[in-house]
Amino acid sequence: MKAKEFGKKLIGKVRNFRLTRSVFSYPYILFMLIFVVTPLVIVLVNAFIYDGHFSFRNFGAFFTDSSSLSVLATSLAVGVITTVLCLVIGYPVAYILSKWSSGSIIVVLIILPMWVNFLIRTYALQNIFEGIGIKLGMGTVIFGMVYNFIPYMIMPLHTTITNIDKCYAEAAQDLGANPVVTFLKTTLPLSVPGIISGITMVFIPTISAFAISELLSKNSIMLFGDSINLKFTNQLYGVGSVMSLLMLVLVLISNFIIGKINKGEAARNLW
Amino acid sequence: MAPKKKKNVIIELKNVCKDYNGKPAVKNVSMSIKRGEFVTFLGPSGCGKTTTLRMIAGFEKPTSGTVYFNGEDITTLPPHLRNVNTVFQKYALFPHLNVFKNIAFGLKLKRIPSGETYTDKEGNKYEKLRKLTKQEIADKVNSALKLVDLEDYGHRNVNSLSGGQQQRVAIARALVNEPEVLLLDEPLGALDLKMRKDMQIELMNMHKKIGITFIYVTHDQEEALTMSDTIVVMRDGVIQQIATPQKIYDEPANAFVADFIGESNIFSGVMIEDFKVEFFGKTFECVDKGFKHNEPIDVIIRPEDIYVLPPDNAASMMTGQVTSCVFKGDHYQILALIDGENELLIHDTTEVKVNDEIGIFIKPFDLHIMHKARIINEIETEMWDTGVVEICGGKFPCKSDLPGGTRVKVSIDFDDVQVFDDEEDGIIGGEVVSSIYKGSYYQCIVRADNHYNFFVDTDDDWLKGDRVGISVAPEKLIIEALPAEENK
Known part of the structure; x- marks a missing residue:
């Protein structure tokens, strides 16, 4: 009896099913x-x-293990260095491309390698370094990081700088600013939202990057992502999970800080 | 070589041209602007007025020609070294700075003589320059804010201000640098009517108070007439007339200026001899001379210069039938049909009834006679084939039996050019660049894609900027072969 009623209800539900948004x-x-x-x-x-x-013993295990903590410190350092390098190299590129009428096409060319899997690109890089006899180490790791993440810096910067109305630069020149001052006082401050999106797009993925350092330093440098990977392959699920949580917290904190600085302006950008 | 330094001339343009990708925007413009003058560049959009202003500001370099400032050639001087400041159309206030910092922007970059001098190795004496102190900057900014009535707004974010307030900040930001010339690029365009009227008066007062030269760009003829000492009317990159507002209104240089400045009646007529003009099939006395006998001309009559009389009054020159009479506050706007075909626009203070017969009187002094820009469309081209002539890239069937390749001159009367709504219906396409009502028909100018301007007389008013099709009936193409020596 009950089953019958339920069946009826179900049929009714199916009949009344509407394709809503x-x-x-x-x-x-x-x-x-x-x-x-x-x-x-x-x-x-x-x-x-x-x-x-x-x-809480997993937490204790992680926070008392000095090698784990030093991996975390190295990861943060590599993240900061990579982000700074990407910004220093990427800003001039984005700026110059925004002045060219064919700039957007070149930006596409810059992004093109992103469609090749990063592991393949990193393996290729490793072979090139070995082929020309460069010793794998911290330098090559950072090179690999910058190489992998720089498109994420150029894209939002290019979008922001292209969208700055050129009347601001003209107004600055009109008020007596030479080209350098014009750049420092108008273009640069007005491109801050792009800089912040770029930093977000580079810093957060770099601190959690995985495999790049392993491949480009022959396992001599271990970053946080690799360390988590190692814990799980060694079946240390508890500590691995603690580290993953910590990673998540770091990402949330950086997002929060960046959001604070930017007052939500980055959201309007491409990323 | 620079021209002789004329004391009261601050800016001089000499044969200035500007092309954008080969398309001319400003054609051979020459003018001089006096110190302390309020000059307005007036014209429809795309006439080159803003481009001319931007060349004075230094944002655009002329393709050819020279710009002089105080007698010095500044053609290639970058904008930051010119002693002019601009109020931009969209204000261009820096969004990342507050009102105070926006206004202080120029002052912070300024260097003034410090009073001390130093001597370099070669014995040249230089005056040392110094930055303005914080206090000096604050004083100047505050007095600029006072000038534009925004004393308590220094700390405000520019995006929190209304359009009118942003406008004032933009003016203060320019004026605080004490430029010799203030350039204003349609500064009131974004304001509502009431605000615009108030700002017009404020700008005029500021101009009087400060005494520097104002160069003002607008497409609003009323604004230009109200504010300026001198108006420069431009069209298609060419100066049409430079004169005082009164002169521009009373003695427009051509039909375009007359049509653009205020309302006017424009009719085609013929100058029979000196002081005698014929239009509407009647002969009138006028005060103009020096035209060729029977030269086709344009007659321009301002609507307020036409007097309405009883039809049987002895002074009445012609009679017309009233087709409409609308009260406009200080006058009635009357439309009267003369001889059932020519429409006359009249402003008068007495009311008349529709369908009434009225007499019309115009003083000879108020008939303004102007040369026609063109009386027939003439194009030099060549035959495509027997019976087909090429005009502006299109192949027009014609009645000529000249062989293909012959150089020919094609003439087309204004009323023989057919204009079509749909570009596909014509043989070639073009853009309507102007349309002037001439009493019983419209005279339009349609620009073909190779920039040839077709003058067209039509019964319809074509919208400026519209794409239209052009075609001509084969029998209406008047084709003459050009002399043999011009044929290769």
Whole structure:
């Protein structure tokens, strides 16, 4: 009897099914549940379980291990250096390209390598370095990082600088600023949103980068991403999960700081 | 060589031309602007007025010609070294700086003589330059803010200001540098009507108070007439007339100026002899002379110069039938049909009734006679084939039996050019660049894609800027072979 009623209700529901707008989001929500929320929950649970019991011992294990902490410090340092280099190299490129009428085409050329898998590119880089006899080490790791992430710096910068109305530069010149002062006092401050998007796009992926340092330093330099990888391959799920959580917190903190500086302006940019 | 330094001339343009990708924007412009004058560049959009202003500011370099400032050639001098400041159309206030810092921008870059001198190795004496002190800058900024009535707005973010306030900040930012010339590029364009009227008066007062030269760009003829000492009317990159507002209004140099400045009646007529002009099929006395006998001309009559009389009055020169009479506050706007075909626009203070017969009187002094820009369209081209002539890249069927390749001159009367709404319907396409009502028809200028201007008389008013098709009936193409020596 009950089953029959339930069956009727179900049929009614199916009959009343309407293709509303929200229906289109169901596949995405399902995907997110399975591949984002569930793993996060697993990581969270794993971080607090030691020997089958709730415990903080995984945290203790990580924060008392000096080698793990130094890996974290190295990762942050590599992240900062890479970001600064990307900015120093990328800004002039983006600036010059924004002045050229064919600039957007060249930007596409800069982005083109991004469609090749980064592992393949990094392997290729490794072979080139070995082929021309450059010793693999910190230098090559940073080179690889910059090489991999610089398009993410150039893109938002180029978009921002191209969209700065040239009347501001003209107004500055009109008020007596020579080209250098004009750049420093108008173009540079007005491109801050692009600089911040660029930093976000480079710094956050760099601190969690994985495999690049392994390949370009012959395993001599280990970064945080590689370290997490190693923990999981050694079946140290607890510590691995703690490190993943820490990574997540770092990403959230940098996002928060960047968002504060930018007052939400980066959101209007391309990325 | 620089021209002799004329004391009261501050800016002089000599044969200045500017091309953009081969397309001329300003053609051979020459003028001189006096110190302390309020000069307005007036013209429809795309007439080259802003380009001319930008060449004075230094943002554009002339393709040829020279710009003099105080008698010195500044043609290639970059903008930051010129003693002029600009109020931009969209204000261009720096969004990352507050009102105070926007205005202080120029002052912070300024270097003034410090009073001390030093002597270099070769014995030349130089005066040492110094930056303005913080206090000096603050004083100047505050007095500039006072000048534009924004005393308490220094700390405000520029984006939080209304259009009118931004406008004032832009003016203060330019004036605080004490330029010799202030350039204003349609500064009131974005304001509403009431605000615009107020700002016009404020700008005029500022001009009087400060006494520097103002160069003002606008497409609004009323604004130009109200504010200027001198108006420069431009069209298609060419100066049409330079004169005082009164003179521009009373004695327009040609039909374009007359049509652009205020309302006017423009009719085609013929100059029979000195002091005698014929239009509407009647002969009138006038005060102009020096035209060829029977030269086709344009007659321009301002609507307020036409007097309405009873139809049987002895002074009345012609009669017309009233087709409309609209009250406009200080006058009635009357439309009257003369002989059932020519429409006359009249401004008068007495009301008349529709369908009434009225008499019309115009003083000879108020008939303005102007040379016609052109009386027939003439194009030099060559035959494409027997019976087909090439005009502006299009192949027009014609009645001529000259062989292909012959150099010919094609003449087309204004009313023989057919204009089509749909570009595809014509043999060639073009853009309507002007349309002037001439009492019973419209005279349009349609620019073909190779820049030849077709003059067209039509019954319809074509919208400026529209793409249209052009075609000509084969029998209306008057084709003459050019002399043999010109044929290769």
